[in-house]
Amino acid sequence: MSLTQLARTRVQQLTPYQSARRIGGQGHVWLNANEAADSGQFSLNCERLNRYPECQPPQVIERYAAYAGLAPEQVLVSRGGDEGIELLIRTFCEPGRDSILICPPTYGMYAISAETNGVNVVEVPLTDSRQPDFDAIIARLGEVKLVFLCSPNNPTGDLVDRAGLLRLLNAAKGRALVVVDEAYIEFCPEHSQADLLAEFDELVIIRTLSKAFGLAGIRCGFTLACPEVIGLLLKVIAPYPVPDPVAQIAAQALSEEGLLLMRQRVDEINQLKAELAEELLQHPQVNEVFAPNGNYLLVRFTPGSDMFARMSRAGIILRDFASRPGLADCIRITIGSRAEMDAVRDVLQKEQ
Structure with a gap:
């Protein structure tokens, strides 16, 4: 008997969530998981690592x-x-x-x-x-x-x-x-x-x-x-x-300092997002730029598969949503650093 048969029937039938990390890809510019381009610097005190932590610090x-x-x-x-x-x-x-x-x-x-x-x-x-x-x-x-x-x-x-x-x-x-x-x-x-x-x-x-x-x-x-x-x-x-x-x-x-850094990061991301959205709206392969309220843009290309492949060949990993209902040809682009957005822009500006 397969050990799989010991699992709950519902678990045997599950398809795991396809996170950006699970899907993976080959590249050096990762814009598929809505991650920030930086994390900041933090210090750690290791004196209490031998103790269980508070349930709710x-x-x-x-x-x-x-x-x-x-x-x-x-x-x-x-x-x-x-x-x-x-x-x-x-x-x-x-x-x-x-x-x-x-x-x-x-x-x-x-x-x-x-x-x-x-x-x-x-x-x-x-x-x-x-x-x-x-x-x-x-x-x-x-x-x-x-x-x-x-x-x-x-x-x-x-x-x-x-x-x-x-x-x-x-x-x-x-x-x-x-x-x-x-x-x-x-x-x-x-x-x-x-x-x-x-x-x-x-x-x-x-x-x-x-x-x-x-x-x-x-x-x-x-x-x-x-x-x-x-x-x-x-x-x-x-x-x-x-x-x-x-x-x-x-x-x-x-x-207080951490919140200030977060808000500075947000301002920078929102600025880069606005710049990219403006450029996308002028691109001949872009049919639609969706609502720009997060740290990403969902974009409907014509066709999406072509743009996704072009970005991938340039080492830029995006997230393809074409299989989702109502999102044919849609690709999500995380707003990364200015250098990463420049890499995206370079691909957009090249001839097909």
């Missing part, structure tokens, strides 16, 4: 709460935003009975986490204007425990319409949680929905240090919610989820 919690304008009781830190997604599903969904709702095309880990935990996935595709179909979502609230919305949406970059979100939150009262994934919100902070946490206990927000803070390598994310939801997640989270070196780096990143 107080300094990290307090600093993130201050940054987000919340009380510490509204913040949970985890191994990246992905663990926050997983915790919500494990805490609120009964395997084999409950469902989550997603709005494709969107971030793939919502569905993967649900499927891994034996939770069903209800899909309500984005509208033609790439907004959640709020009427259709509200009509299905009785079927689901969690609604996942990504804003800015990965990969399209669109922001969730606030009026529609308010309608959904009012309809979800006492029925379901609405999770807004704000992994990229630092690139457009004026569009955060975090202020609605004071009004709606059903709202949960996912955040991360991976993007604007340039710390994808330490795997540090945050769940923002009412104290009741945070208390439930603390029942499920692992006893030592945040290694001490991670907590030290996160606390430094959330210091």
Whole structure:
């Protein structure tokens, strides 16, 4: 008997999430994972590495709460935003009975986490204007425990319409949680929905240090919610989820100096993004440049496969989304350093 047969049936049937690192590629300019071009410098104190870390490091919690304008009781830190997604599903969904709702095309880990935990996935595709179909979502609230919305949406970059979100939150009262994934919100902070946490206990927000803070390598994310939801997640989270070196780096990143460096990085990325978007809009092979709200641009080329291959031959690794619904010929370009953007520009300017 194959050892595979010992695994849960659902696990045997799973297709793993195709992360940028898993897909890989051959090149020297990596613009496929929405990573920052730099991380900054941090110091480590190794005196307590012989001790288990705090489950919720107080300094990290307090600093993130201050940054987000919340009380510490509204913040949970985890191994990246992905663990926050997983915790919500494990805490609120009964395997084999409950469902989550997603709005494709969107971030793939919502569905993967649900499927891994034996939770069903209800899909309500984005509208033609790439907004959640709020009427259709509200009509299905009785079927689901969690609604996942990504804003800015990965990969399209669109922001969730606030009026529609308010309608959904009012309809979800006492029925379901609405999770807004704000992994990229630092690139457009004026569009955060975090202020609605004071009004709606059903709202949960996912955040991360991976993007604007340039710390994808330490795997540090945050769940923002009412104290009741945070208390439930603390029942499920692992006893030592945040290694001490991670907590030290996160606390430094959330210091006054660290926040200043993050905002400088955001300003630079947004400037490079605007320059690239302007050039792309003039390119004869570009049909569409999607909403520029994250640290990336999703671009529809004619044809996408040709541009992807040309970039690859130049050693530039991008992310192809052509297989996703509604995203034929679409390629996502992470905004890297100026030198990396110049490399992209060189390929764009060359004759086919």
